Amino acid sequence: MNRSPKLALYAALAAAFFIAALALGRPELAGLGAPFALVLAIGLSLPPPPKVEVSLRLSRERVLEGDEIEAELSFSATEPCEVQAAFALPRGISTVEEPESLVLWLARGQARTVSVGLACERWGAYRLGELVVRSGDRARLRLTDRQIDDSASLRVYPSRERLRSLVSPRETQPFAGNRVSRAKAEGIEFADIRPYVPGDRARRLNWRASSRSQTLYVNQQHPERNADVILFLDSFAEAQREGGGTLDQAVRAAATLADHYLAVQDRVGIVGFGGIVRWLTPASGTLQSYRIAEALLETEVNFSYVWKRIDVLPARSLTPQALVIALSPLLDKRGMYALVDLRRRGFDLAVVDISPIPFANSSEGGAPDPQALRLWRLWRETLHLRYQELGVAVTEWTGGESLERVVEEVRAFRRFAR
Amino acid sequence: MSSRYLRLALAATAIAVAIALAVYPMLDGGKLGLLVDAMGAGALLSLLLPLLWRGHGASLPLILLGAEYIATESTGHLAAVSVVAYAAGLIVLCELVFWLAELPAAATIDAGVVVRRLLVLALTGVAAASASSVALLGSSVRLGSAIVALLLGGLAASALLAIPLLLVRERSRR
Numbered sequence: 001m002n003r004s005p006k007l008a009l010y011a012a013l014a015a016a017f018f019i020a021a022l023a024l025g026r027p028e029l030a031g032l033g034a035p036f037a038l039v040l041a042i043g044l045s046l047p048p049p050p051k052v053e054v055s056l057r058l059s060r061e062r063v064l065e066g067d068e069i070e071a072e073l074s075f076s077a078t079e080p081c082e083v084q085a086a087f088a089l090p091r092g093i094s095t096v097e098e099p100e101s102l103v104l105w106l107a108r109g110q111a112r113t114v115s116v117g118l119a120c121e122r123w124g125a126y127r128l129g130e131l132v133v134r135s136g137d138r139a140r141l142r143l144t145d146r147q148i149d150d151s152a153s154l155r156v157y158p159s160r161e162r163l164r165s166l167v168s169p170r171e172t173q174p175f176a177g178n179r180v181s182r183a184k185a186e187g188i189e190f191a192d193i194r195p196y197v198p199g200d201r202a203r204r205l206n207w208r209a210s211s212r213s214q215t216l217y218v219n220q221q222h223p224e225r226n227a228d229v230i231l232f233l234d235s236f237a238e239a240q241r242e243g244g245g246t247l248d249q250a251v252r253a254a255a256t257l258a259d260h261y262l263a264v265q266d267r268v269g270i271v272g273f274g275g276i277v278r279w280l281t282p283a284s285g286t287l288q289s290y291r292i293a294e295a296l297l298e299t300e301v302n303f304s305y306v307w308k309r310i311d312v313l314p315a316r317s318l319t320p321q322a323l324v325i326a327l328s329p330l331l332d333k334r335g336m337y338a339l340v341d342l343r344r345r346g347f348d349l350a351v352v353d354i355s356p357i358p359f360a361n362s363s364e365g366g367a368p369d370p371q372a373l374r375l376w377r378l379w380r381e382t383l384h385l386r387y388q389e390l391g392v393a394v395t396e397w398t399g400g401e402s403l404e405r406v407v408e409e410v411r412a413f414r415r416f417a418r
Numbered sequence: 419m420s421s422r423y424l425r426l427a428l429a430a431t432a433i434a435v436a437i438a439l440a441v442y443p444m445l446d447g448g449k450l451g452l453l454v455d456a457m458g459a460g461a462l463l464s465l466l467l468p469l470l471w472r473g474h475g476a477s478l479p480l481i482l483l484g485a486e487y488i489a490t491e492s493t494g495h496l497a498a499v500s501v502v503a504y505a506a507g508l509i510v511l512c513e514l515v516f517w518l519a520e521l522p523a524a525a526t527i528d529a530g531v532v533v534r535r536l537l538v539l540a541l542t543g544v545a546a547a548s549a550s551s552v553a554l555l556g557s558s559v560r561l562g563s564a565i566v567a568l569l570l571g572g573l574a575a576s577a578l579l580a581i582p583l584l585l586v587r588e589r590s591r592r
Contacts, residue, residue, distance in 0.1 A: 006516045009477045013484050013512075018578065020488045027557030028501045029491055032484075034553035035509045035546030041580060082531055086522065101525035103421070105534065138538075140516070 007043075007141045010036045043139030050079035052106070054148045056129040058118075061152070065123050065159040065252075068096055071152075073131075075104065076111040081135045088130040092122030092156070122244075123158040123251060125297045127151040157293050158255040161403045166260055167393075167410050169227035169323035170348045177226020177265035177284075187221035194220055228269070228282045228319045229261045232342075234328030234335035235274030238301045239356030246329040246354040249399045251296050253327050253352065256403055258292045270295050271317055273338055275302030279317035308334055310341045323348045329356045330383060343390045350393040350410045353384065358398050388413075421525040424532060425518060429469050432514040436465050436479065439507050442500065443486050448493030457486040465515075473519025480512050498554050505550035506543045513539050 017033025020026070052075060059070040075083060086101045094100075096117030106112055118128075129151040136143040172181040180189045193206050196216035209217040231254045238247040254270065261268045262284060269282035270292055280288075280295045310318070318324070324347045328335050343349045357377065360368045384394045393413035397406045440458035444451075461482035468476040487504060517535060521527075556574070 004516070005477060005519075006512065009480060009512065012477075013480070013508075016484060016488070020491075024488075024492050026491050027554065028498065029488060030557060031498075031501045031550040031553040032487065032505045032508065034549040035505045037578060038545060038549040039509065039542065041577075082534070084520070084522065084525070098526050099421070099522070099524035101421075101522035103522070103525050103527040103531050105528050105530045134520075140520070 002143050002145060004136070004141050004143050007040070010040050010141075014040065039139060040141070043137065043141040046138050047079060049135045049137050049142055049144040050077045050081050052077045052081070052083055052133050052135045052146065054085070054131055054133055056131075056152050058128065058152045058154060062155045062157065063120050064157050065120060067120050067156075069118050069120065069154070071116045071118050071128065073102075073114045073116060074111050075106055075114070075133075076109070077106040077135065078108070080108045081106055081137075082140075084134040086132045087116070088132065089118075089128070090124075090126050092120070092124050093126055093128065093154070094119050094121060120154070120156040122248065123156050123255075123297065126154045126156065128154050155294075155297060158252045158296060160256045160259055161252070163256060163260050163404055163407055165404075165407060165411065166257070166264070167323065167325065167350055167407055167414065169229060169266075169321075170414075171321035171323075172225035172227045173267065173319075173321065175226050175267070177224060179225055179227055179264070179266070180222045181225040183223060183225075184220040185223040187223035189222040189224075191220045191222045193217045226265045226267060226284065227261075228267045228322035229257070230269045230271055230282065230318060230322045230324045231257055232324050232326040232328075232339075233270065233272045233274075233299060234326065234330075234332065234338075235272050235276075235299055235301050236304075236332035236335045237329065239329055239331065239359035241359045241361070244399065245359060246331075246356050247299065247301055249354050249397070250327040250329075251299055253354070253397070253403055253406075255293065255296055257325060259289060262286075262289050262292075267319075268292060269317060269319070269322070271313060272299050273308070273313075273335060275304030275306075277308065277312055279313060281316050282319055282322065308338070310338050310345070318342075318347065321348070323350070326351045327354060328352070329354045330380065331356055336383070339387070339392070340390065343387075343392050350414070351387055351395075352406055352410070353380070353394055353396045355380075355396050355398045358400075419527045419529055419532060421521050421523070421527050424527060425521055425523075428514055428518045428521070432469070432511060432518065433465065435507055435511045435514065436462060436483070439483050439504065439511060440486065442504065443490035446490060446494050448490065450489045450493050454486055454489050457482050457489065461486060468515055468519055472523065473516075476515045476519045480508070480515065483508060483511070501554060502547050502550045506547040509546040510539060510543045513542055 014033045014036035017029045021029035021033065055074045057072045063069055073085070077083070082103065083106055084101065084103050087095070089095070089100060096119050098116055102114060104112060104114065129149060131148045133146050133148055134143055168179065172179050184191045193209050194217065196205065196218050200218045204218040206217045206219045233250050233254055235247060238245045240246065258268045265284055267282035267284045268288060270280040272278035278295065278298065280291055324342055326339050326349065328339065328351060330336055330353050339349065339351060357373070360373060387394045393410045395406050395409040397403070440461050444455055444458050461479045464475065464482060465479040467478065468474060
């Protein structure tokens with residue numbers, strides 16, 4: 001329980017007026033001090049501030065970025081009192097229309113429920129319900145501030161974009177899927193013809209070719225296989241400003257790509273390569289979609305000086321012949337070298353450079369120096385060229401554009417590189 | 419109800435009351451006129467501090483107003499009716515300034531809370547005027563006997579001492 005500054009001031013004023021009345025021999029001054037003494041006497045005789053109970057309930061616990069939910073706050077108190085409640089909302093969650101503070105009157109033993117609309121602006125796993133509740137006695141001479149942690153968990157999943165095409169992996173895996181493999185075996189897509197050998201099924205005979213060359217030929221097909229796709233998130237460093245950053249974009253892109261690859265039966269895995277290394281081994285299906293969504297929520301930049309190489313990753317997290325799509329702002333050398341290392345180990349690699357340039361600030365916080373910005377751009381272009389020399393498709397993505405454009409650019413490069 | 423309009427209304431009322439309280443003693447500053455004027459002006463200027471800086475330094479203008487009145491009263495006699503009005507005005511100003519200091523910058527406020535607060539404010543003003551009148555009446559009573567005067571004085575002193583006792587009791591409760 002805290003004393004209000006009012007209590008000290010009233011006591012000081014009452015004492016000052018009474019002492020002045022005595023010292024100066026002016027009873028009028030006692031007349032000024034009397035009201036303050038009266039308020040103090042009455043206020044301190046009243047019961048102390050009551051205990052206020054608060055509980056929080058959310059209308060939904062799992063939402064997508066941009067969704068709005070209702071938070072129901074229930075207040076109750078043992079004695080009637082005025083209550084001030086202030087939400088301490090984490091970054092990424094805000095109130096829709098209402099301000100983050102409430103002032104309400106609680107009657108004795110009567111619960112009061114208040115609905116607050118919350119906007120989920122950024123993906124993440126949040127614990128909501130941190131409230132500061134202030135109640136006071138009737139005269140507001142004694143106040144009680146309580147921090148209430150009746151937390152409710154809220155998971156905001158990153159929003160997804162719609163993609164019409166995906167970057168096709170160069171190699172497929174031996175499992176059945178929706179991709180036409182380059183290998184020849186049982187399948188639907190016609191690949192070639194070859195001379196008949198004993199054991200071939202009669203239904204595979206190509207009668208037109210056989211009649212033209214007077215020897216038997218059989219059709220060969222491309223089998224339908226799936227592919228492994230590893231989404232490689234470089235989380236060593238990020239560039240950010242109020243309202244977003246490169247990591248936000250990377251996570252949104254990863255969620256979009258994972259959903260689309262899983263929809264075509266591919267196996268998708270995640271590698272979070274940064275201060276803390278996280279991975280999710282490739283798998284397919286709806287369950288993997290949920291696993292990826294949960295894993296992405298844990299992604300954050302953890303500051304570290306430790307030099308890390310690809311060797312720290314377990315072999316099963318980077319399956320052979322997988323397509324690795326790296327989402328990186330290319331800010332940290334450890335991340336850049338890791339990508340070179342991956343390529344040199346023979347992985348089919350595509351890099352989406354999530355440009356940190358839109359988030360650039362000068363050291364004073366203003367617009368960056370144009371000369372410095374130009375040099376930085378040149379350096380990044382050189383870096384792109386070096387990756388391209390290694391056969392890696394690199395494309396720059398600024399947050400304002402659609403991911404579709406980036407995917408198309410990577411596809412075009414890979415077509416040309418072949 | 420939004421707290422913004424309420425804050426504006428409270429601030430406007432507080433400024434009006436503070437101007438009245440600061441200017442009245444200036445009219446009869448006596449020998450200490452310059453000091454009274456300076457304190458009145460200081461009180462008005464310092465009132466801007468809690469109004470603009472979310473309740474910080476709320477006590478300063480109120481202390482200056484009190485000091486201004488004491489300085490005026492030390493040199494000249496103000497009318498007894500004015501003391502009653504001044505006492506009620508000063509306590510209402512205190513309540514307004516502290517209400518303003520407590521009020522969040524942006525909040526949704528129950529209309530019931532505002533009505534209750536206004537009622538308490540009015541009641542405090544009336545109670546302050548009554549307490550002030552009683553104190554003034556008490557001081558003007560002519561007592562025939564010194565023993566009765568001693569008894570009444572003792573009673574008043576013990577009533578005043580009850581306040582520190584209440585404060586001590588609060589501390590021990592905590």
